Amino acid sequence: MLQDILAHNERFLQQTTLPHVGHAPSKHTAVVTCMDCRLVNMFEPALGLERGDVLELRTAGATISSPERAKADNDLIRSLAGGVYLLGVRQVFVVGHTECGLSKVDPTVLTSAMQALGVDPQQLIQQCNLKDANGLVDWIGAFKDVHLNVQEVVDIIRQSPFLPRIPVYGLVIDINTGKLTVVDDGSKAKA
Numbered sequence: 001m002l003q004d005i006l007a008h009n010e011r012f013l014q015q016t017t018l019p020h021v022g023h024a025p026s027k028h029t030a031v032v033t034c035m036d037c038r039l040v041n042m043f044e045p046a047l048g049l050e051r052g053d054v055l056e057l058r059t060a061g062a063t064i065s066s067p068e069r070a071k072a073d074n075d076l077i078r079s080l081a082g083g084v085y086l087l088g089v090r091q092v093f094v095v096g097h098t099e100c101g102l103s104k105v106d107p108t109v110l111t112s113a114m115q116a117l118g119v120d121p122q123q124l125i126q127q128c129n130l131k132d133a134n135g136l137v138d139w140i141g142a143f144k145d146v147h148l149n150v151q152e153v154v155d156i157i158r159q160s161p162f163l164p165r166i167p168v169y170g171l172v173i174d175i176n177t178g179k180l181t182v183v184d185d186g187s188k189a190k191a
Protein backbone atom coordinates (compact mmCIF):
# COMPACT_ATOMS: atom_id res chain seq x y z
CA MET A 1 0.00 0.00 0.00
CA LEU A 2 2.91 2.38 0.64
CA GLN A 3 3.86 2.35 -3.05
CA ASP A 4 0.25 3.04 -4.06
CA ILE A 5 0.10 6.02 -1.73
CA LEU A 6 3.40 7.43 -2.99
CA ALA A 7 2.37 6.98 -6.64
CA HIS A 8 -0.95 8.67 -5.96
CA ASN A 9 0.84 11.47 -4.16
CA GLU A 10 3.00 12.20 -7.20
CA ARG A 11 -0.09 12.56 -9.38
CA PHE A 12 -1.76 14.67 -6.69
CA LEU A 13 1.16 17.10 -6.59
CA GLN A 14 1.14 17.42 -10.38
CA GLN A 15 -2.57 18.12 -10.50
CA THR A 16 -3.15 20.14 -7.34
CA THR A 17 -1.89 23.38 -5.87
CA LEU A 18 -3.32 23.86 -2.43
CA PRO A 19 -4.38 27.38 -1.46
CA HIS A 20 -2.64 28.79 1.58
CA VAL A 21 -4.72 28.26 4.70
CA GLY A 22 -3.90 29.62 8.15
CA HIS A 23 -2.85 27.41 11.05
CA ALA A 24 -5.62 28.54 13.42
CA PRO A 25 -9.12 27.19 12.65
CA SER A 26 -11.10 29.97 10.98
CA LYS A 27 -14.33 28.95 12.76
CA HIS A 28 -12.56 28.94 16.16
CA THR A 29 -13.97 25.47 16.69
CA ALA A 30 -12.75 22.00 17.60
CA VAL A 31 -14.69 18.90 16.57
CA VAL A 32 -14.15 15.59 18.36
CA THR A 33 -15.21 12.51 16.45
CA CYS A 34 -14.42 8.84 15.93
CA MET A 35 -11.75 7.18 13.78
CA ASP A 36 -14.35 5.17 11.82
CA CYS A 37 -13.29 4.80 8.16
CA ARG A 38 -16.83 5.50 7.00
CA LEU A 39 -16.51 9.08 8.23
CA VAL A 40 -13.78 9.75 5.66
CA ASN A 41 -15.09 11.99 2.84
CA MET A 42 -18.49 12.01 4.59
CA PHE A 43 -18.07 13.77 7.92
CA GLU A 44 -16.90 17.20 6.77
CA PRO A 45 -19.37 17.55 3.87
CA ALA A 46 -22.20 16.48 6.20
CA LEU A 47 -21.27 19.28 8.64
CA GLY A 48 -20.39 21.86 5.98
CA LEU A 49 -16.73 21.99 7.02
CA GLU A 50 -13.90 23.01 4.72
CA ARG A 51 -10.13 22.77 5.05
CA GLY A 52 -8.94 25.29 7.63
CA ASP A 53 -12.34 25.67 9.34
CA VAL A 54 -11.96 23.52 12.46
CA LEU A 55 -9.58 21.35 14.44
CA GLU A 56 -10.61 17.74 14.04
CA LEU A 57 -9.74 15.35 16.83
CA ARG A 58 -10.39 11.69 16.25
CA THR A 59 -10.25 9.01 18.89
CA ALA A 60 -11.66 5.49 18.86
CA GLY A 61 -15.32 6.08 19.72
CA ALA A 62 -15.00 9.89 20.02
CA THR A 63 -14.55 9.04 23.66
CA ILE A 64 -12.26 9.15 26.64
CA SER A 65 -11.87 5.66 28.13
CA SER A 66 -13.09 5.26 31.70
CA PRO A 67 -9.61 4.78 33.24
CA GLU A 68 -8.59 8.02 31.49
CA ARG A 69 -11.68 9.98 32.55
CA ALA A 70 -10.44 10.21 36.12
CA LYS A 71 -7.30 11.92 34.84
CA ALA A 72 -8.22 15.44 33.85
CA ASP A 73 -5.09 15.72 31.75
CA ASN A 74 -5.93 12.85 29.38
CA ASP A 75 -4.91 13.10 25.77
CA LEU A 76 -8.18 14.49 24.42
CA ILE A 77 -8.21 17.26 27.03
CA ARG A 78 -4.55 17.96 26.28
CA SER A 79 -5.31 18.33 22.56
CA LEU A 80 -8.33 20.55 23.23
CA ALA A 81 -6.20 22.70 25.54
CA GLY A 82 -3.71 23.15 22.71
CA GLY A 83 -6.57 24.16 20.45
CA VAL A 84 -7.99 26.63 22.95
CA TYR A 85 -4.79 28.24 24.25
CA LEU A 86 -2.61 28.09 21.16
CA LEU A 87 -5.05 28.16 18.23
CA GLY A 88 -8.02 30.25 19.36
CA VAL A 89 -10.67 27.55 19.75
CA ARG A 90 -13.76 28.93 21.51
CA GLN A 91 -16.30 26.11 21.13
CA VAL A 92 -16.22 22.32 20.96
CA PHE A 93 -18.48 19.80 19.22
CA VAL A 94 -18.41 16.15 20.25
CA VAL A 95 -19.85 14.02 17.43
CA GLY A 96 -20.35 10.30 18.04
CA HIS A 97 -21.82 8.06 15.37
CA THR A 98 -24.28 5.20 15.04
CA GLU A 99 -22.95 1.64 14.66
CA CYS A 100 -19.72 2.61 16.43
CA GLY A 101 -17.34 -0.33 16.89
CA LEU A 102 -16.77 0.69 20.49
CA SER A 103 -20.46 0.30 21.30
CA LYS A 104 -20.23 -3.47 20.80
CA VAL A 105 -16.91 -4.70 22.17
CA ASP A 106 -17.05 -8.34 23.26
CA PRO A 107 -14.40 -9.16 25.88
CA THR A 108 -13.86 -12.66 24.43
CA VAL A 109 -13.41 -11.32 20.89
CA LEU A 110 -11.01 -8.67 22.19
CA THR A 111 -8.82 -11.06 24.19
CA SER A 112 -8.81 -13.66 21.38
CA ALA A 113 -7.69 -11.02 18.88
CA MET A 114 -4.87 -10.01 21.22
CA GLN A 115 -3.76 -13.60 21.69
CA ALA A 116 -3.89 -14.27 17.93
CA LEU A 117 -1.48 -11.37 17.44
CA GLY A 118 0.93 -12.42 20.16
CA VAL A 119 -0.23 -10.10 22.96
CA ASP A 120 -1.00 -11.74 26.30
CA PRO A 121 -4.21 -10.20 27.69
CA GLN A 122 -3.74 -11.76 31.15
CA GLN A 123 -0.32 -10.20 31.48
CA LEU A 124 -1.74 -6.80 30.50
CA ILE A 125 -4.62 -7.18 32.94
CA GLN A 126 -2.16 -7.86 35.77
CA GLN A 127 0.36 -5.21 34.80
CA CYS A 128 -2.28 -2.48 34.51
CA ASN A 129 -4.50 -3.64 37.44
CA LEU A 130 -7.47 -4.12 35.11
CA LYS A 131 -8.97 -6.98 37.19
CA ASP A 132 -10.36 -9.01 34.27
CA ALA A 133 -11.29 -8.95 30.58
CA ASN A 134 -14.00 -6.36 31.32
CA GLY A 135 -11.21 -4.10 32.59
CA LEU A 136 -9.60 -4.44 29.14
CA VAL A 137 -12.92 -3.52 27.53
CA ASP A 138 -13.04 -0.37 29.71
CA TRP A 139 -9.43 0.40 28.90
CA ILE A 140 -10.13 0.36 25.16
CA GLY A 141 -12.97 2.82 25.73
CA ALA A 142 -16.01 0.65 25.01
CA PHE A 143 -19.47 2.01 25.78
CA LYS A 144 -23.05 0.77 25.56
CA ASP A 145 -24.97 3.79 24.25
CA VAL A 146 -23.49 6.33 21.83
CA HIS A 147 -25.84 9.14 22.94
CA LEU A 148 -24.92 8.58 26.58
CA ASN A 149 -21.23 8.43 25.71
CA VAL A 150 -21.41 11.74 23.83
CA GLN A 151 -23.14 13.35 26.81
CA GLU A 152 -20.49 12.03 29.19
CA VAL A 153 -17.62 13.27 27.03
CA VAL A 154 -19.33 16.69 26.72
CA ASP A 155 -19.63 16.86 30.51
CA ILE A 156 -15.98 15.85 31.06
CA ILE A 157 -14.82 18.60 28.66
CA ARG A 158 -17.10 21.14 30.35
CA GLN A 159 -15.80 20.26 33.80
CA SER A 160 -12.11 19.94 32.97
CA PRO A 161 -9.99 22.24 35.15
CA PHE A 162 -7.55 22.45 32.23
CA LEU A 163 -10.11 24.15 29.97
CA PRO A 164 -11.99 27.46 30.21
CA ARG A 165 -15.79 27.58 30.33
CA ILE A 166 -16.57 27.59 26.59
CA PRO A 167 -19.63 26.17 24.81
CA VAL A 168 -19.54 22.39 24.30
CA TYR A 169 -22.14 20.67 22.12
CA GLY A 170 -22.95 16.98 21.67
CA LEU A 171 -24.25 15.31 18.50
CA VAL A 172 -24.57 11.88 16.93
CA ILE A 173 -24.19 11.36 13.19
CA ASP A 174 -25.91 8.50 11.37
CA ILE A 175 -23.03 6.61 9.75
CA ASN A 176 -25.19 5.52 6.81
CA THR A 177 -27.02 8.74 5.95
CA GLY A 178 -24.96 11.53 7.54
CA LYS A 179 -28.00 12.81 9.48
CA LEU A 180 -27.11 14.64 12.69
CA THR A 181 -29.05 14.31 15.94
CA VAL A 182 -28.48 16.79 18.76
CA VAL A 183 -27.68 15.23 22.14
CA ASP A 184 -26.76 18.45 23.94
CA ASP A 185 -27.36 21.87 22.38
CA GLY A 186 -25.42 23.58 25.14
CA SER A 187 -28.43 24.09 27.37
CA LYS A 188 -27.47 21.21 29.67
CA ALA A 189 -24.37 23.06 30.84
CA LYS A 190 -24.52 23.96 34.50
CA ALA A 191 -24.19 27.70 35.00
Ligand SMILES: [Zn+2]
Pocket: 034, 035, 036, 060, 061, 062, 097, 099, 100, 101, 102
Ligand atom coordinates in the same frame (compact mmCIF):
# COMPACT_ATOMS: atom_id res chain seq x y z
ZN1 LIG B 1 -16.76 4.77 15.96
